[in-house]
Amino acid sequence: EMVDFDFDGRFDTTNFIEKGQLTKQEMDLNWDGKPDIVKFFEKGKITRKELSTKIDGKMDYFEYYDEKGSIDRIGIDKNSDGDVDQWIKKQ
Numbered sequence: 001e002m003v004d005f006d007f008d009g010r011f012d013t014t015n016f017i018e019k020g021q022l023t024k025q026e027m028d029l030n031w032d033g034k035p036d037i038v039k040f041f042e043k044g045k046i047t048r049k050e051l052s053t054k055i056d057g058k059m060d061y062f063e064y065y066d067e068k069g070s071i072d073r074i075g076i077d078k079n080s081d082g083d084v085d086q087w088i089k090k091q
Contacts (some may be wrong), residue, residue, distance in 0.1 A: 001077060002015075003015065006026070011028075013025060014035075020040050021044055023042075024040055025078075030055050034056075035057065036055050037051050038059065038077055045065070046069060047064070048056060048062065048063065048064050048065065049062070049063040050063075051063075059082070060076065060078075061075070061077070062076075062077075062078040062084060063075075074087070075088075
């Protein structure tokens, strides 16, 4: 399912649905064909969110959620190699 949230004629968001439930959502904020925000869902609840803070399609900020939907921990990729360099635990 593709959505144009700002009604400019370009799709901003793609929703991936399996068996009637949202499993993944990709948002392309600068319309370069690469997602800048990706959210993952299980049983209708968010489990993880990945962001490209530089809006270049390279994910460098990761949020992991607990079963209640609250942020459990945050990962940061400081050198843009695709691996988390620093973990921040929610206090």
